[in-house]
Amino acid sequence: MTIIRDRNTKRGDFVFYSDRVIRLLVEEGLNYLPVNEKEVTTPMGVPFQGVSFQGRICGVSIMRAGESMEQGLRDVCTSVRIGKVLIQRDERTAQPKLYYSKLPKDIADRWVLLLDPMLATGGSAIKCIEVLIEAGVREDRILFINLICAPEGALKMLERFPSLHIVTAEIDESMDENKFILPGLGDFGDRYFGTED
Helix, strand or coil: CHHHHCCCCCHHHHHHHHHHHHHHHHHHHHCCCCEEEEEEECCCCCEEEEEEECCEEEEEEEECHHHHHHHHHHHHCCCCEEEEEEEEECCCCCCEEEEEEECCCCHHHEEEEEECCEECCCHHHHHHHHHHHHCCCCHHHEEEEEEEECHHHHHHHHHHCCCCEEEEEEECCEECCCCCEECCCCCHHHHHHCCCC
């Protein structure tokens, strides 16, 4: 996390180390999913008591920065379905506004890994969770996978959705007067996709 927080880190290193952390977060998120006991036979002809995942999953990325997390999910869960949601803050009302949503038709029957690397106020993530719930996804089947949270945003999400699971790498100190996470790492999407000014 130190490397991706450093403002002097070159884009290639930022992407490489972000991807490493994202993959670890996805792996950790999968540990929250329910399993069934399953017996297999090893190549040595010995039975082994293991587990298998109980249901089906999909990813949903909050565009644009959340798209950076899709490959980490695909690396761990091959052929996973991924939905997309575009939510932006309305400049007149300062409220999150849904602009686009494309979700798998059977999303209500799946566990959802909601992908967004940064959580500041929680407004966009809360709006996205509302979209998922309206599509029939149960609150307790949503796992929010995230690199950095502001404590205010995490608390706001959990107050609104107490059955939600948040898997994050770090919870930062606070936000500044412009609602940027402190100490933070800057604009994740710009740094990841190379669109910084």
